[in-house]
Amino acid sequence: MKQRILLLVLALPFLFFSCDYSPSGEHYEEINPKPAVLADLTLHPDKDTLYVRGLILFDFSISLPGRALRMYQLKLDGTLLTEGYKDADTHAFISGNYGNGFHTLQLSAQGNSGTGSLADKVGAEVLEVYRTWTIYIENGPPAAVAITKVEPENGTLRLEWQQSSWRTFAKYELYRIRLGGPLELMASISDVKQTSWRDTTYIGGLVSYWITVSELQDSYDKYTTGPTYTYHYPLPTIVQQSYDAAHRLTVAFTTTPFYKNFESYALTSPQGLSYLSEVQTDTVVTFEDPGFGTDFAFRLVAYPKKVNKEYYYNTHSTYNKVAGYGTAWGPQPLASLWVNTQENLFYTGKDNWLEVTDASTLQVKHKRRTSFHTPEFPHLTVSANGQHVYAIENDTVYKLDPRTLESIAIYRIQALLSADGFYGNISLEGCSNTNRLVIGAKTSSYRDSIYVVDMHQKKLLKQQHSAAYPRETTISPDGKALRIYDAYLVEQGNGNWQKQAIGDTETTLRLIFHPDKPWYGIQTDTRLEFYAIHSGALQTAIATEVKLNRFSIDAASGFLYGTAENTLYVYNLETGRLVRKQKLAQNGIDIFLFKDKIFSSDRYIPL
Amino acid sequence: MQKLNLYLFVLLLPLVFDAAAQSGVYLELRAGAGTFGMKSMKELQQQAVHTSGIDAKTTDTFGPYVQFGANVLKDLNENTRAGIFVEHGSTGGRVSYRDYSGEILIDDLMSYNAVGGMLYSHYAIRESKLHFFSGMELNAFFSKLVHKEYWRIYTESAESEDTFKAIGVGIKPFVGLQYPVVHLPLRLSVGYMASASAPFHEPGKPKNKLTRNADGKSLEPGWSGLRLNLSVAFPLFGKDGKHSGVK
Numbered sequence: 002m003k004q005r006i007l008l009l010v011l012a013l014p015f016l017f018f019s020c021d022y023s024p025s026g027e028h029y030e031e032i033n034p035k036p037a038v039l040a041d042l043t044l045h046p047d048k049d050t051l052y053v054r055g056l057i058l059f060d061f062s063i064s065l066p067g068r069a070l071r072m073y074q075l076k077l078d079g080t081l082l083t084e085g086y087k088d089a090d091t092h093a094f095i096s097g098n099y100g101n102g103f104h105t106l107q108l109s110a111q112g113n114s115g116t117g118s119l120a121d122k123v124g125a126e127v128l129e130v131y132r133t134w135t136i137y138i139e140n141g142p143p144a145a146v147a148i149t150k151v152e153p154e155n156g157t158l159r160l161e162w163q164q165s166s167w168r169t170f171a172k173y174e175l176y177r178i179r180l181g182g183p184l185e186l187m188a189s190i191s192d193v194k195q196t197s198w199r200d201t202t203y204i205g206g207l208v209s210y211w212i213t214v215s216e217l218q219d220s221y222d223k224y225t226t227g228p229t230y231t232y233h234y235p236l237p238t239i240v241q242q243s244y245d246a247a248h249r250l251t252v253a254f255t256t257t258p259f260y261k262n263f264e265s266y267a268l269t270s271p272q273g274l275s276y277l278s279e280v281q282t283d284t285v286v287t288f289e290d291p292g293f294g295t296d297f298a299f300r301l302v303a304y305p306k307k308v309n310k311e312y313y314y315n316t317h318s319t320y321n322k323v324a325g326y327g328t329a330w331g332p333q334p335l336a337s338l339w340v341n342t343q344e345n346l347f348y349t350g351k352d353n354w355l356e357v358t359d360a361s362t363l364q365v366k367h368k369r370r371t372s373f374h375t376p377e378f379p380h381l382t383v384s385a386n387g388q389h390v391y392a393i394e395n396d397t398v399y400k401l402d403p404r405t406l407e408s409i410a411i412y413r414i415q416a417l418l419s420a421d422g423f424y425g426n427i428s429l430e431g432c433s434n435t436n437r438l439v440i441g442a443k444t445s446s447y448r449d450s451i452y453v454v455d456m457h458q459k460k461l462l463k464q465q466h467s468a469a470y471p472r473e474t475t476i477s478p479d480g481k482a483l484r485i486y487d488a489y490l491v492e493q494g495n496g497n498w499q500k501q502a503i504g505d506t507e508t509t510l511r512l513i514f515h516p517d518k519p520w521y522g523i524q525t526d527t528r529l530e531f532y533a534i535h536s537g538a539l540q541t542a543i544a545t546e547v548k549l550n551r552f553s554i555d556a557a558s559g560f561l562y563g564t565a566e567n568t569l570y571v572y573n574l575e576t577g578r579l580v581r582k583q584k585l586a587q588n589g590i591d592i593f594l595f596k597d598k599i600f601s602s603d604r605y606i607p608l
Numbered sequence: 609m610q611k612l613n614l615y616l617f618v619l620l621l622p623l624v625f626d627a628a629a630q631s632g633v634y635l636e637l638r639a640g641a642g643t644f645g646m647k648s649m650k651e652l653q654q655q656a657v658h659t660s661g662i663d664a665k666t667t668d669t670f671g672p673y674v675q676f677g678a679n680v681l682k683d684l685n686e687n688t689r690a691g692i693f694v695e696h697g698s699t700g701g702r703v704s705y706r707d708y709s710g711e712i713l714i715d716d717l718m719s720y721n722a723v724g725g726m727l728y729s730h731y732a733i734r735e736s737k738l739h740f741f742s743g744m745e746l747n748a749f750f751s752k753l754v755h756k757e758y759w760r761i762y763t764e765s766a767e768s769e770d771t772f773k774a775i776g777v778g779i780k781p782f783v784g785l786q787y788p789v790v791h792l793p794l795r796l797s798v799g800y801m802a803s804a805s806a807p808f809h810e811p812g813k814p815k816n817k818l819t820r821n822a823d824g825k826s827l828e829p830g831w832s833g834l835r836l837n838l839s840v841a842f843p844l845f846g847k848d849g850k851h852s853g854v855k
Contacts, residue, residue, distance in 0.1 A: 020674075024702035024715045026667020032707045120709030122661055125761045 032118050039066045040130040042108050051106070051136040052168055053096045061108055062089040068112035068128060076107045077136075096138045106134045141223040143167040143214045148230035151210065156261030158200040158234075162212050162227070165193055169216040174224070180207040181316035204257045204305040205236040206317050234258070237266070237284070237303045239321035248290040248326055250274075250297075256284045257303050264304045267314070270297045270323075272587045292567055292586035294601040297323040325586055330363050331603030335591040336376035342516070342556040343387030344403050347595075350374060350381060355392065357406055360595060369406040378428035378441070385478035385516045385556065386434040389456070393429055398438070400456070417454050418442065418461060430473075433480030437462065441474065451485050463498050465490075477514040482521060482534045484512050489521075491534065501537070516556035524552065529561070531574075543577035545570060557596040558608070564592060569599065571608065581608060634793075636679035636691075636841040642801065643833035644699050646670040648825075649716060655822045656703045656714050664705035664712060672833075673699045679726065679839060688729050693745070695722040697831070710761040717754040718829055722747040722778065730786055739786040741795070749776040751829040753808050753818075772818050774829055776805025782835065793841045803831040 041064040046057075063073055065088075074084040075092055077099065083092045114126035143165065150161040165173070175188040175198055187210075188198050200210075209231045215224040234257070241253040257263060260281045268276040268286060274297060276286045291297065302318035304310060337350035340360070347358040350371070357367040372394040374380040380393045383403075390401040398417065400410040414424055418440070430439040430451065440452045444466075451474050453463035465485050474485045483490045483498065487506045490498040503509060504523060513522050515531060520540055522531040529552065530542040543561070549570060552563030560580055562571040567588050571581035583599060583606075585592065591602055598605045646669070653666045677695030684690050698719035705712040728743020751774040758767040782799025807826035808818035818827045 021717065021719055022671075022673045022698040022700045024668040024700035024717065026665075026702050026704055027706060028663075028665035028667055028704040030663050030705065030707040032709075034708050116709070118707045118709035119662055119705065119712065120761045123710075123761055125764075126709065 032116055034116055034118065036115055038115075038128065038130065040064065040068075040110065040112075042110060042130065042132040044106075044108060044132075044134060047134075049135065051134055053094065053136050053138050054140050054169070055096060057094050057096065059092045059094050059106075060089075061092070063108070063110045064088065065110060065112045065128075065130070068115045071111045071113070071127070073108065073110045076109070078104050079107075097140050099138055101139050101144075102137065104136050104138060106136050108132055108134075137168075139168050141169075141216050142225045143170065143216045143223065145225040145227040146173070146212050146214055147227045148210055148212060151230055151232040153234070153258045154199075156259055156263075158203040158232070158259060158262070159197060160200065160210060160230075161197045164196045165214050167193075167214060167216055171215040171217045174213045174215065176211050176213065178209045179203075179316070182312065201262050202305045202307050203234075204259045204262050204303050204317075205234045207231065207233045236317060236319050237301055238319045239299060239301060239323065242323045244326045248293075250288045250291050250323065250326075251285065252288075252299070252321075252323060253285045254301055254321070256281060259305070262305045264306045264308075266301070266303050267318075268299055268301045270299045272297055274299070290584055291325075292584040293327055293569075293599065293604070293606055294325060294590040294592060295586040296325050296603075297586070299323055325601075325604055327601070327604030327606040329604055330600070333600075333602050334376065335593065335600075335602050337374075337379070337381075338593075339381055339383045340556075340593075340595060341383050341387040341390070341403055342385075342595075345557075345596075346387075346403070348381055348383065348390070348406075350376075355381060355406055357404070367405050369401070378426055380429060382429040382432045382438070384432040384434050384436070385514075388434065389432045389436050389438075391429055391432055391438055391456075393427055393440075396424060396427065398429075398440075412456075412459070414440070414442070417459065418452050418464075431476040432456075433476050434478045435480035437476060437480040439474050439476050439483070451483075453483065462492075462496070463490075465498075473510075475512075475514060477519065477521065477534055478516060479519050479534070481519070482514065484509065484514075484521075486510070503532075511551070513553060516554055517559070522552075522554075524549065541574065541577075543572055543574065545572065546579065546582075553593075555594040555596070558594065560594060560608075562592075562594045571599075632683035633844040634679075634681045634689075634691075634841040635844050636681055636693075636795075636839045638675075638677045638679060638693070638695070638837055638839035640675045640677075640695075640697075640835055640837035641672055642675060642697065642835040643672045644670050644718075645830035645832040646699070646701070646718075647830050648827050649701055649718070649830065652716070652820055652827060653701050653703050653714075655820060659822070660703075660705065660712060662705050662712070664703050666701065667704045668700060668702035670699045670701045670716075670718065673697065675835075675837075677722070679841075680844075681726075681841065687731060688727070690725070690727045692723075692725050693747070695724075695747070696720070697722070710759070713756075713758040715754075715756040715758075717756070719752050720829065720831060721750045723750075724748060724778070728782075737788055740783070741786055741797070742783040743781070745778075745780040745782065745799070747778050747780075749774075749778055749803060749805060749829070749831060751776060751805060751808070751831070753827075753829065771811055772808035772827075773811050774805050774808040776803055776829065776831070778803035778831060780835060782837070784837070789840075795837075795839045795841070797835075797837045797839075799835045799837070801832055801835050803829075805829050805831070 043062050045060040063070055070088050075082045109129055109131035111127050111129050114121045114128045120126040146163040146165050148160055148162045170193045173190040177185045177187045209229050211229045212227045213224045237255050239252050239254045243251050263281040265279045274288050274291055299321040300318040301321055302314050339348040345360045347360050349356045353373055355369040355371050356365050358365050383390050390403045392399045392401055396414040398412040399408045402409055425443040428441040430441050432438045436456045438454050438456050444450050449467050451465045455462050476483050481492045487509045489501045489503050489509055491501055493499050508523050511524050519534045520531040521534055522529055527545045527548050531540045533540055547565045549563030549565050554561050560571050561574045567585040569583040569585055569592055573580050593600050597608045599608055650669055657664045675695050675697035677693055679691050679693040681689045681691030701716045703714040724745055724747020726745040728741050730739040730741035732739050753772040755770045778801050780799045780801040782797040784795055784797030786793050786795045805828040807828045810816040
C-alpha cells in the first residue's frame with residue numbers, strides 16, 4: 002500500500018503535464034483567386050503602328066481600378082527603357098539609338114492581385130497587365146536604292162531601279178556621267194512609285210548612272226547615293242570598206258539601237274572626206290575616188306539630241322582607219338629612199354640600217370648596219386648611172402658595192418676635205434656619174450659648207466660656204482654643173498666654177514638635172530624648159546596643165562612627173578603629152594614614180 | 609518546465625513523509641474543471657484579429673479545461689481539516705485564418721502550477737455517510753504562456769514560439785459533498801476562483817514585461833472562474849487506520 006501511494010505521488014507530475022490544453026478551431030475563408038481585372042493602359046501618341054524618327058515623347062498612363070500600382074515598365078523588344086511608380090509618366094524616346102525597322106513597345110504595370118487573400122494582403126501576389134504597340138523606326142539617311150536594269154527599249158535607254166520604302170521619301174535624283182563628260186542631273190522624281198526612266202540623250206558609249214534618295218528632314222535634305230551602274234553600248238564604228246574599179250570607196254558602219262535619241266551621223270576624215278546624215282538607218286556611204294597615197298583616218302560620231310556637239314565629238318567619236326587603195330609595200334621612209342635605176346634597186350635608210358630592195362619584187366636583198374642618221378642629213382648617195390654608191394658613218398666615207406652595200410673603199414673625211422678643221426653635221430648631197438662626190442659639212446667657222454671632191458683623184462675641187470639653210474645641193478650627172486641652194490654654178494675649162502644667172506631664186510631652187518642627158522630644167526609658170534648645160538641652148542619644152550609644185554624625172558621610164566594640189570601629173574618629155582593624171586588623197590604627200598609604178602610611202606599603183 | 613516539476617516534487621516529498629509521521633493524514637488526489645476569465649488575453653486575440661487586416665477569427669478563447677492536483681490533509685479536529693495542495697491546470701486560445709493562398713495561426717498555450725493551502729469543515733447530513741463541507745483555498749500561481757505564431761504564404765512559411773512567465777495569487781471558496789466509496793472518501797466541490805496576477809515577463813527577467821503593442825498595457829493571466837472539483841482521499845499511516853477515512 003505504501004509503495005502504491007509513493008508510486009502514485011511520483012507519477013503525479015507526469016499526469017499533470019501530459020494532457021495540457023490544446024487550442025482548436027480553424028477559420029477558412031472562401032476567396033476567388035481570379036477576380037475580374039479592370040485595367041487601362043494608354044499611350045500617346047496612339048496608333049496601331051507608330052512611326053517614329055528622332056526623339057519622341059511617349060506619354061503613358063496606367064489605370065488599375067481597385068488595385069494599387071506598384072511599378073510600371075516600358076520596354077522595347079524586351080529591353081527596359083524606363084520604369085517607375087507613377088500612374089502617368091512621360092518617356093523621351095531617342096529612336097536613333099535603335100535600328101531602323103519594326104519594334105515592339107510594351108508597357109507593363111504591376112499591381113496587387115486584388116483577390117483580398119492573405120498573400121495579396123502581404124504583397125506576395127502580383128498582378129501584371131501589359132499592352133504592346135508596334136513601332137516602326139526610321140531614321141535617316143534613307144536607305145540607298147540601286148539601279149537594277151539598264152537596257153535599250155523602243156529606241157531609247159530604259160533604266161529601272163528599286164522602289165524606296167522610305168517613309169519620309171522626298172525624291173529620287175538620277176545622275177549620269179558620260180565618258181569625259183560632266184556630272185549631269187538627269188531627273189528629279191518625287192513619285193516614290195516611279196521606278197523607271199528613259200534616257201533620251203544616250204546613243205552609245207560608256208555611261209554611269211546612279212540614284213540618290215532624299216528625305217524631308219526638317220529644313221534640309223538628307224540623301225543617300227546608290228551604287229553606280231555602268232552601261233556601255235558600243236559606239237558606231239566602220240565594219241566594212243571596199244573600193245570598186247573606179248576607186249569609189251564604200252564604207253559601212255554599225256548603227257545605234259537608240260533611234261529615238263538619234264539626231265545625226267558625222268563621218269569625216271582629215272583628207273576632206275565628209276558625210277553627214279540625219280537618217281539613223283543610213284549607215285552605208287560611198288565616196289567618189291578619194292585619191293591615192295594615204296590611208297584615211299575617219300572619225301565617226303552619232304550625235305544624240307540635245308547635246309553639246311563639240312564636247313560630244315571629242316569624247317564620243319570613234320577612229321576608223323580605212324586603208325587607201327593600191328598594193329601595200331611600206332611603210333617606207335621616202336625621204337631616205339634612193340633609187341638605182343641601172344641596178345633596179347631601192348636603197349632605204351631605216352634607223353641604223355641600210356637596206357637594198359629589189360625594185361621589181363620589192364624584196365629586201367641585203368642589209369648593212371650603219372650609224373643613225375636623220376633625213377635632214379642624207380648619209381647615202383647614188384650616182385645617176387648607179388655605179389657610185391657612197392655612204393657616210395661618223396667621219397668616215399665608204400664606197401659601197403651597189404648590189405650588196407659591202408665596203409669597197411674607205412676614206413677619212415679629214416683627208417678628203419682638208420687637214421684641219423671641225424666637221425659636223427656631215428651629209429652626202431650627191432654624186433656624179435664621173436665620181437664627183439658632193440659633201441655637206443659644218444666647219445670650224447660654224448658655217449655650212451659644200452665640198453665637191455673628185456673621188457678618183459681624192460682631190461677637193463670646190464668648197465663653197467653657205468649661210469643658207471637647208472644646204473640643198475645637186476650635181477649634174479656629168480659632174481660639170483652644181484646647184485647649191487639658190488646658186489647655179491658651172492665648171493669652166495680652167496677648173497673654176499662660175500655662177501650662172503638663170504632666173505629668180507624660186508626658179509633656181511626648182512632647177513633639176515636630167516638623169517640621162519646633160520640638161521638642166523627650169524620652170525616658168527606652167528612651162529618647163531630644158532637647156533644644155535654647156536651651151537645654155539633650149540633643148541625642149543613642155544606645157545603643164547597647172548603649175549607643178551615639184552617635178553622630177555624618172556630615169557627608168559623617162560617620164561617627167563610632178564604634183565599640184567592633190568593631183569599627180571605625168572608627162573612624156575619627148576612628146577610633151579600628159580601620160581597620167583592621178584588624184585591624190587591629200588596635198589603634199591610624198592609620191593615617186595619608178596618605171597611602171599607610182600609609189601607612196603606605203604602603197605603603189607600601176608602607172 | 610522540467611525543472612519546475614522537479615522542484616515541486618522535491619518540495620512535496622518532506623510534506624508527505626512529515627505527514628506520514630503523524631496520525632489522521634490523507635493524501636487526496638484531485639481533478640477538476642474550470643472556466644477562465646482571461647480578459648487580458650482575449651483582448652490580445654481581438655487585437656491580433658484587428659491588426660491582421662484580414663478576416664481572421666478567434667476559434668478558441670481560452671475555454672474551460674481540466675485541472676489535476678493533490679492534497680495532503682490532516683484532521684485538525686473531528687470536523688475540520690487543513691492541508692496543502694498542488695494543482696496544475698491549462699487552457700488556450702487560437703486566432704485562425706486560412707485561404708487558398710496561405711494561413712495564419714496564433715496559439716496561446718497557458719498553464720499554471722498552483723501551490724497553496726486549504727481549510728474546510730465538514731458535517732454529516734442526518735448522521736449519514738454523506739457529508740456537507742465548505743472551505744477555502746489560498747494559493748500561489750506560477751503561470752506560463754507559450755505564444756506560437758505560424759504564417760504560411762503559399763509555400764513560404766514561418767513560425768515562432770515565445771515563452772513568458774508570471775506569478776499571481778488566488779483564493780477559492782468552495783462548498784461540496786463527501787461520500788465514501790469503497791472505504792475511500794470521495795469529495796465533489798464547486799467554488800469560484802478569484803485570482804490576481806502580475807504581468808507576464810521573460811523567463812528569468814522579471815523586469816522585461818510583456819505588453820500589448822496596441823495600447824502598451826501589460827498582459828497577465830486571468831485564472832478567475834468557476835471550479836468544479838472531485839477528489840478522492842487515501843489515508844496515510846493514521847492511528848485510526850482505515851477507518852479514519854470513513855468518519
